[in-house]
Amino acid sequence: MTTALRPDALRRVERLGRIWEDRPGVLGWLTTTDHKRIGLLYLFTSLAFFAAGGTEALLIRTQLIVPNGSTLSPAAFNTTMTMHGVTMIFLFVIPISTGAFGNYLVPLMIGARDMAFPRLNAFSYWVFLGSGLFIYAGVFTGHGPNAGWFDYVPLASRTYNPSSAIDFYALGLIFNSISSTAAAVNFIVTIFKMRAPGMSLNRMPLFCYAFLAVSFALVFALPALSVDCAFLELDRRLGFSFFDPAHGGDVLLWQNLFWIFGHPEVYIIILPAFGIATSIIPTFTRRRMVAFPMVALAEILVAFIGFGVWAHHMFSVGLSTITTVYFAAASMIVVIPSAIQLFAWLTTLVTGRPIFKTPLLWIIGFIVFFIIGGLSGIMFAAIPFDQQLTDTYFVVAHFHFIIFGAAVFPLLGGLYYWFPKVTGRMYHEGVGKLSFWLSFLGSALAFFPMHIVGLLGMPRRVYTYSPQVGWAPYNLAESIGAYILAAGLVLLVANLVVSYFRGAPAPADPFGGTTLEWSTSSPPPPYNYAVIPTVTSAYPMWDVEDREEDVRKLDRGEMVLEEGHETPASTVLDANLDEVLDMPSDSPWPVVSALMITGIFAMLLTGHLIAMCIFLALFALSLGAWHGVEPQEA
Amino acid sequence: MGNPGRELRGQRVAAAARRALLLAGVGCTLLLLAGCGQSEGGQSTLHGESDQTRKIIHLWWGMLAAAAVVFGGALLLLAIAYRRRTREGLPAIGQDEDVSTGLVVAFGVVIPVVCLVTLFFISDIGVVNATSAPKPGQTRMNVSVVGHQWFWEVRYPGTTAVTANEIHIPVKTPVNVRLTSADVIHSFWVPELNKKVDMLPGHPNNVLLYADTVGAYRGQCAEFCGLQHANMAMTVYADPPAKFKAWLANMSRPLAPPASPQAKAGEQVFLTQQCASCHTIRGTAARGRIGPDLTHLATRRTLAALTIPNDRVHLADWVANPQRVKPGNKMPGLNLTGTQFQQLLAFLQGLK
Numbered sequence: 003m004t005t006a007l008r009p010d011a012l013r014r015v016e017r018l019g020r021i022w023e024d025r026p027g028v029l030g031w032l033t034t035t036d037h038k039r040i041g042l043l044y045l046f047t048s049l050a051f052f053a054a055g056g057t058e059a060l061l062i063r064t065q066l067i068v069p070n071g072s073t074l075s076p077a078a079f080n081t082t083m084t085m086h087g088v089t090m091i092f093l094f095v096i097p098i099s100t101g102a103f104g105n106y107l108v109p110l111m112i113g114a115r116d117m118a119f120p121r122l123n124a125f126s127y128w129v130f131l132g133s134g135l136f137i138y139a140g141v142f143t144g145h146g147p148n149a150g151w152f153d154y155v156p157l158a159s160r161t162y163n164p165s166s167a168i169d170f171y172a173l174g175l176i177f178n179s180i181s182s183t184a185a186a187v188n189f190i191v192t193i194f195k196m197r198a199p200g201m202s203l204n205r206m207p208l209f210c211y212a213f214l215a216v217s218f219a220l221v222f223a224l225p226a227l228s229v230d231c232a233f234l235e236l237d238r239r240l241g242f243s244f245f246d247p248a249h250g251g252d253v254l255l256w257q258n259l260f261w262i263f264g265h266p267e268v269y270i271i272i273l274p275a276f277g278i279a280t281s282i283i284p285t286f287t288r289r290r291m292v293a294f295p296m297v298a299l300a301e302i303l304v305a306f307i308g309f310g311v312w313a314h315h316m317f318s319v320g321l322s323t324i325t326t327v328y329f330a331a332a333s334m335i336v337v338i339p340s341a342i343q344l345f346a347w348l349t350t351l352v353t354g355r356p357i358f359k360t361p362l363l364w365i366i367g368f369i370v371f372f373i374i375g376g377l378s379g380i381m382f383a384a385i386p387f388d389q390q391l392t393d394t395y396f397v398v399a400h401f402h403f404i405i406f407g408a409a410v411f412p413l414l415g416g417l418y419y420w421f422p423k424v425t426g427r428m429y430h431e432g433v434g435k436l437s438f439w440l441s442f443l444g445s446a447l448a449f450f451p452m453h454i455v456g457l458l459g460m461p462r463r464v465y466t467y468s469p470q471v472g473w474a475p476y477n478l479a480e481s482i483g484a485y486i487l488a489a490g491l492v493l494l495v496a497n498l499v500v501s502y503f504r505g506a507p508a509p510a511d512p513f514g515g516t517t518l519e520w521s522t523s524s525p526p527p528p529y530n531y532a533v534i535p536t537v538t539s540a541y542p543m544w545d546v547e548d549r550e551e552d553v554r555k556l557d558r559g560e561m562v563l564e565e566g567h568e569t570p571a572s573t574v575l576d577a578n579l580d581e582v583l584d585m586p587s588d589s590p591w592p593v594v595s596a597l598m599i600t601g602i603f604a605m606l607l608t609g610h611l612i613a614m615c616i617f618l619a620l621f622a623l624s625l626g627a628w629h630g631v632e633p634q635e636a
Numbered sequence: 637m638g639n640p641g642r643e644l645r646g647q648r649v650a651a652a653a654r655r656a657l658l659l660a661g662v663g664c665t666l667l668l669l670a671g672c673g674q675s676e677g678g679q680s681t682l683h684g685e686s687d688q689t690r691k692i693i694h695l696w697w698g699m700l701a702a703a704a705v706v707f708g709g710a711l712l713l714l715a716i717a718y719r720r721r722t723r724e725g726l727p728a729i730g731q732d733e734d735v736s737t738g739l740v741v742a743f744g745v746v747i748p749v750v751c752l753v754t755l756f757f758i759s760d761i762g763v764v765n766a767t768s769a770p771k772p773g774q775t776r777m778n779v780s781v782v783g784h785q786w787f788w789e790v791r792y793p794g795t796t797a798v799t800a801n802e803i804h805i806p807v808k809t810p811v812n813v814r815l816t817s818a819d820v821i822h823s824f825w826v827p828e829l830n831k832k833v834d835m836l837p838g839h840p841n842n843v844l845l846y847a848d849t850v851g852a853y854r855g856q857c858a859e860f861c862g863l864q865h866a867n868m869a870m871t872v873y874a875d876p877p878a879k880f881k882a883w884l885a886n887m888s889r890p891l892a893p894p895a896s897p898q899a900k901a902g903e904q905v906f907l908t909q910q911c912a913s914c915h916t917i918r919g920t921a922a923r924g925r926i927g928p929d930l931t932h933l934a935t936r937r938t939l940a941a942l943t944i945p946n947d948r949v950h951l952a953d954w955v956a957n958p959q960r961v962k963p964g965n966k967m968p969g970l971n972l973t974g975t976q977f978q979q980l981l982a983f984l985q986g987l988k
Contacts, residue, residue: 076866154821156819296740351714354717355720369710384760386759389833393823457680457681457682459679463860466866
C-alpha cells in the first residue's frame with residue numbers, strides 16, 4: 003500500500019499526523035479522544051471483566067459438578083451467580099460490542115475521523131471503568147450483589163437484604179447507564195451526521211444499521227432500569243415504599259420496569275453480533291449480502307418490537323390470560339425479523355463461495371447456536387410451556403445459546419477478523435481454528451445438557467441439588483464442557499497475544515473486506531484517512547476506481563482537511579457534504595469529570611451527602627473546564 | 637499465510653473437530669432420550685400425571701419435532717455451502733438477486749408465519765386454558781400454601797389442619813391451591829402435576845392440582861428466594877380418598893399429651909427453651925409463627941423442606957446444628973444439656 007508519496011502529499015500526511023497525534027505515554031491514553039484508542043481501552047477493560055465473569059462461571063460449574071458440592075458456600079454461590087450475570091451483561095458484552103467494536107469501527111466504516119463527540123466518548127469509557135470498579139468494590143469488600151442479576155424485590159429490599167450489597171448493585175447500574183447512554187447518543191449523532199460524502203442511508207454498512215438500532219434501544223431502555231434502581235434506593239435508604247405491598251407498593255412494579263429494560267437489552271446484546279456477522283459473511287463468501295434492505299429493516303424492527311414483549315419474562319406471576327396471550331403474540335412477531343436475518347445469512351453462504359477461515363467459522367458457530375437458541379426461544383412463546391419451564395435450566399440453556407452462542411461468538415470471530423486491521427499483524431490460522439473448535443464443542447457440551455436437566459425439573463439459581471433427583475450426569479457434562487470452553491478461550495487470547503508480537507505483517511486489506519476500514523493502513527493512522535473517501539455503493543472496497551481516486555485526491559489536496567482537527571459533516575439521508583467540522587482535541591477533563599462522578603456515587607453509597615455535594619460541584623467545574631479549555635494544536 | 641504445512645495441519649484439526657462434533661451431536665441426542673426415562677425421586681416435566689401436564693408434554697414433543705426439522709434444514713444449507721466452497725463462479729440462483737431474496741422471504745417470513753400462527757392457536761388459545769387457574773367455586777377442595785424462607789406452610793381451609801412441606805390431596809380430585817407468600821417471592825411448582833405459579837406478597841394466585849394416580853410427587857421452589865432457595869422442596873401425596881380423610885382428621889387434631897415421662901420432660905424443654913417462640917404446637921402454649929407448625933412433625937418424612945430424612949439421627953443433627961445442615965435458615969442452635977436434648981428428641985419423635 004505504502005507506495006512512495008509525492009512531496010506535496012507527503013507534507014499533507016505528515017501535517018495530519020502532527021495534528022491528530024496523541025500525547026506520548028500514559029498521559030496520552032488518559033487524555034485521548036481518538037475513537038480507536040478509546041475502543042482499545044474498552045476492549046481491554048471489557049476483556050478483563052470477561053475473565054472475571056468467566057471465572058465466576060467456572061466457580062458455579064465447579065460447585066455444581068457433583069450433587070451436594072462444597073466448593074462455594076450458599077452465600078458465596080449467590081454472589082458468584084449474581085456477579086456472573088451482572089458482569090457478563092453490563093461489564094462485558096455491552097462494553098465490548100458498543101464500546102470496543104462500535105467505537106473502533108463505526109467511524110472507520112463511515113469514513114469519519116472520529117466520533118461526533120470525542121470527549122463525550124472518552125467520558126463514556128472512564129465512567130464505564132468507574133462503574134465496573136464500583137460494582138466490584140462491593141465484591142472485594144464482602145458486599146457483592148447477591149439477589150440475582152434481575153434483583154427481584156422484596157428479596158432485594160432492606161428487610162431481606164440489609165447489607166449494602168444491593169446498594170452496590172442499584173447505584174452501580176445507574177452509574178453504568180450514564181456511560182451507555184452517553185455512548186448511545188454519540189453513536190446516533192455520529193452515524194446520522196458524520197458519514198463520508200455519498201454514503202446515503204441505503205449505502206451504509208449493515209454493521210452501522212445494527213449499531214444505530216442498538217443505540218436507539220439503549221437510549222429508550224436504560225431509563226426504565228435507572229428509574230427502577232432509583233426507586234429501589236429510595237425504598238432502601240429513605241424508607242419509601244414503591245415495592246412494599248404493606249404500604250401500597252407493588253413487588254411487580256420492579257419486574258415490569260426491569261423487563262421493560264431487560265428485554266430490549268437482549269436485542270442490545272445481540273444486534274452488534276448481527277452487525278459483525280453481516281460484515282464477515284460477505285467478505286468470506288465473496289458476494290453481497292442477500293436482501294440487504296430487508297436485513298437493514300429487520301435490524302431496526304427487532305430493536306423496536308423488542309420493547310413490546312417484556313411481560314413474557316413474567317408469565318408465571320399470575321397475569322391475566324389475555325395479557326399473557328398478547329405478550330406471547332408480540333414475542334412471536336419478533337421472531338420474523340430474526341428469521342429474515344438468519345435466512346439472509348444462510349442464503350448468502352449457500353449462493354456465495356465461502357472460504358472457511360477462522361472468522362467465518364465463528365460466524366458458522368454463531369448461526370448454529372442462534373438457531374438452537376432461537377428455536378428454544380420460540381417455545382417460550384407457548385405460554386403453558388413457558389410456565390412449566392421458566393426458571394429452570396431449560397431457560398438457562400436457551401439464553402446461553404443466545405447470549406454466549408449468538409452474541410459472543412461473533413464478537414470473538416470479530417476479534418480475529420479485525421485483529422490484522424487493529425494491530426497490523428496476522429493471527430495464526432491453525433491455532434485460530436483450534437480455538438474455535440474447542441470453544442464450539444465446549445459450549446455445546448456446557449449448554450446443551452442444560453435443556454435436558456431443565457426438562458428433568460432442575461430449577462435455576464440453586465447452589466446445590468440432591469443426588470436422588472437424577473440431575474448429576476448432566477451437570478457433570480456441563481461442567482466438563484465449561485472447562486473445555488475456557489481452554490478454547492485461553493487459546494484464543496494466547497493466539498492473539500503471540501501474534502501481536504510475532505505474527506506476519508498484515509496488509510491493509512488481508513481478507514478482501516467490503517467496507518471502508520480496509521482501505522486505510524493496518525493499523526490505521528490517528529486521522530484514519532488522509533483523504534475523506536467518497537462513496538458510491540454499499541460495498542466501497544469493491545469500487546476500485548473510487549479508492550484510486552482517493553489516492554489521486556491526496557496529491558491534489560482535495561478532501562484532506564488539514565487545517566486542524568477537521569472532519570466533514572454530511573446530511574442525514576443522502577450524506578451530501580454539509581460542512582467541515584472543527585473537532586475538539588484531546589483533553590484531561592473527561593477522565594477528571596468521570597472521577598468526580600465516581601466520587602458522587604461512592605459518597606451516595608456510604609451516605610456522606612455533604613461530600614457528595616462537593617463532588618457534584620467539582621463535577622460541574624470539570625464540565626466547565628471541559629468546554630472552556632482548548633489546548634493548542636500542532 | 638500461505639504455509640502449506642500449516643494449512644494442512646489446520647485441515648486435519650478441522651476434520652478431527654468435525655468428527656468430534658458428530659460424536660457430540662449423537663451424544664446429546666442419546667442424553668436427551670435417556671432424559672425421558674423417569675428416575676425415582678425426580679420431578680421431571682416429561683412425566684405427566686395430570687391432564688394439564690400431559691397437554692404441556694404433547695406441546696413440547698410437537699415443538700421439538702418442528703424445531704428438529706428447522707434445525708436439520710438449516711444444517712443442510714450449511715452443508716451445501718461447505719460442499720460448494722471450491723466451486724468457481726456463482727451458482728445459478730446466486731446470480732439472480734430476486735431468487736435469493738425470494739428464498740429469504742419464503743424461509744424467513746412465509747414459513748415462520750405459518751408455523752407461529754399454528755403454534756399460537758394450539759398453545760396460547762388451546763392449552764393455555766386447560767392449564768389456567770380454577771375459577772372461584774370450581775373445585776370443592778381447597779388448600780392454602782404460604783411460601784416462607786425456606787419452607788412451605790400448608791393449610792386446609794375449613795379445618796384446623798396445618799402442616800409443612802407435605803401436601804396431601806385426594807387422588808383424581810381437582811384441588812384449588814391458593815398461593816401466597818409470607819416474605820419474598822417464591823414459586824410453587826410440582827412439575828408432574830401442573831405448571832409453576834409464583835407466590836407473591838400482595839398478589840394471591842391459584843393453581844389447580846390434580847393427580848391421576850396415587851403417589852408422591854416432588855415439587856420445588858422455582859423463584860430465587862435467597863440463601864436456601866436450593867433446599868426449598870416439598871412432596872405432594874395423592875392418596876386414596878379414605879386415606880386422605882384419615883390423614884386430614886389426624887392433622888386437624890391438637891397434640892395428644894405425651895405418653896412417656898421422657899417425652900413429657902421434652903415438652904417442657906420445648907416450651908421453656910426458644911423453640912416455642914418460633915414454632916406452633918397446637919394444644920400447647922407454643923404459638924410461634926416463624927417456623928413451621930410442628931404439631932404432627934413425626935408424620936412427615938423429611939425435615940427442613942426435604943433437606944434431610946426425618947429419622948432420629950438426622951433430627952438430632954438438625955436440632956443440634958441447624959446452621960450446618962441448612963446454612964442461613966432462621967433456626968438458632970440451642971444450649972441444651974445432654975439430658976434435655978434426649979428429652980426434646982423423644983418429644984419431637986412422638987408428634988404423630
